[in-house]
Amino acid sequence: MSKSGAVNALSEEEARAELARLAELLTQANAAYHRDDAPEISDADYDAAKARNAEIEARFPALKRADSPSDVVGAAPADGFSKVTHVVRMLSLGNAFDPDDITEFDARIRKYLGFGPSAPLAYTAEPKIDGLSLSLRYEKGSLVQAATRGDGSVGENVTANARTITDIPTTLTDAPDVLEVRGEVYMSHADFDALNARQLEKGGKPFANPRNAAAGSLRQLDSEITRARPLRFFAYAWGDISAPLADSQSGAINKLARLGFQTNPLTELCDGPQQMLKHYAKIEQQRASLGYDIDGVVYKVDDLGLQQRLGFRSTTPRWAIAHKFPAELAWTTLEGIDIQVGRTGALSPVARLHPVTVGGVVVSNATLHNEDYIAGRDSKGAQIRDGKDIRVGDWVQVYRAGDVIPKIADVDMSKRPVGAQPYEFPLTCPDCGSDAIREEGDAVRRCTGGLICPAQAVEKLKYFVSRAAFDIEGLGAKQVEQFYLDGWIAEPADIFALQTRYGRGMQQLKNREGWGDKSADNLFAAIEEKRNIPLKRLIFSLGIRHVGEVAAADLARHFGTWPALADAIDTARSAAACHLQADAAEARERETAQREGRRARIKPVRDAQWVGLDQAAKSAWDDLTGIDGIGAAVAAALVTTFAQEAERASIDRLVDALNIEPDAAPAQAASPVSGKTVVFTGTLEKMTRAEAKARAEALGAKVSGSVSAKTDLLVAGPGAGSKAKKAADLGVETIDEDGWLALIESA
DNA sequence: TATCCTCGAGTTCC
């Protein structure tokens, strides 16, 4: 950092020397930041240097250098890119790894469409480019926006950078008014090698692989740097669009080519799985000589009408699949096995590996899942790795599943060290020493220590401050862990007592390196801000088993307020007890039945579970389990958590410290169904269940999964069974799909 | 009862 002598005291000679020094420092820092995504100096130092430079230039204008860092546009490590919400979500694809997966894919589609095994059904097959997806929006033929995929819903605006890519036209003739073109940005092998050579010449760090180079180049804040990088683009899909491009996938791709986009020359139309696999083999053969990285082949149903009928699952289209090439493999030694304890007490074994490069990344850890996985079995007891177990000291083969998560694929038995023993999975928690038990039929072994286990406590706290939970600025996983070790917080409620407990300014905090008055005040302000918390975030943050983001939102929507939820859970307590007893009775019945060689008689056992139960508990239980997506396991987890004294006290302390915002049903103009509880059953022909549910909720209705006395309306499609009968018994109004559509359209 | 689908939980490296 610069000597911060007063600028006024500088001689002209000293000023000139310092300006030169600052110019070099800042240029280098820029390069390190942008080129390598690896800042060499901190943001604060960077800002200070820049300010000092400006100060000296203001005092000695004549000395301002031609390459003055103050003139470099967009060079400052700024706030990043603006966000873009995709009009049509950018989905990922399902994966296939062997020929069987492809024939199953075809069979699944035929079944869904009601096609026989010999009905004609064409697919396109094209190489899957290993780059990053980009969405280009054209309005009236002009490129107006380019966005990265991001999480699929929201990406980053990289328009300025996209404009520098020669494969991407900035204007189109004869295009629909609105046209969103999607494709892959990539870097060729030749360009990648040349870029890395240049990097090395300049003394910079080379990129690990073309994909990283392309990603790093597209995400430059200074688009002039992107311009200097030789990026390419293949178009293969489209999003928001005002007029169809064609009536088939292949026709649409041809249309994109005519509009001036690069499309992959290895795209081919296939008439079924055999041809698809043949094309896959052909592409795999050419893989090394293509000149760019690909990681598989993508198959899509060619007919766009059929694509529409097939539609989407939550994150992937039904009409496409990615057939991946086998992952890159590497051999290394297993140096040890550590056990991590998660928030739910799950003991997860992690492999400590001798560092090895796999797919351009150095890997030193790999997940081992659970004790069966180490022993060479999957959850159903079937053999994996031909039944070979994993022992410390083994020579093991590592790959990255989905090119991300390191896993162990194989063990070389010929190199097993003499005397290597099978791994003994711990039966007690390595952190607190409590028993670690594995429930019947469960894959994981869990620490029973609960709140007394430090590992669980810390993980729970980390979960509590995570992004989907309280998301307190300045209080991340690291800080929370440190505060826990310091004894400042033991449970979530303590976070909200920090300031009063330790005094404003919190001397202990300020004494720590990296913390000053300002950061302490900021932290307290951020904590205060989150004292107001939406109900669904609170429910999620409690970290109850089986209750994640979706279930938390469903519960919040159903009950509206914290007291309503807590009351229902408390009231249902005896019902949950009956349910759990019935579970145990069912397990006993199954066992006896098997021993006696007869079929288990489950129904009488289950029917007996409610005998002698009070009505209030039963109806609270039905209320909970009637919520779409909430079943017995989730309800039981809620009740059990609330019934445990220590845990409940901790929750109560937290709730007392908060101002919980009720979950308001979205403000809706009075629609014919607002406030009504609706159940869908049978086959819906004009919409998917998910659509029907979303639409109904948008109109202010509650959608439930089962018919009860609280149901206002049953929408029954063809094939409705027991629910329609129950509705008739209860006198619940029942209409068909057309009736429902007419009803909601009258709104 | 079997099957499909979605959600939850746990994981690595940058």
Add this chain to the structure above:
DNA sequence: CTCGAGGATA
């Protein structure tokens, strides 16, 4: 990203 498991449905 993947796996296991819960929930809904045929």
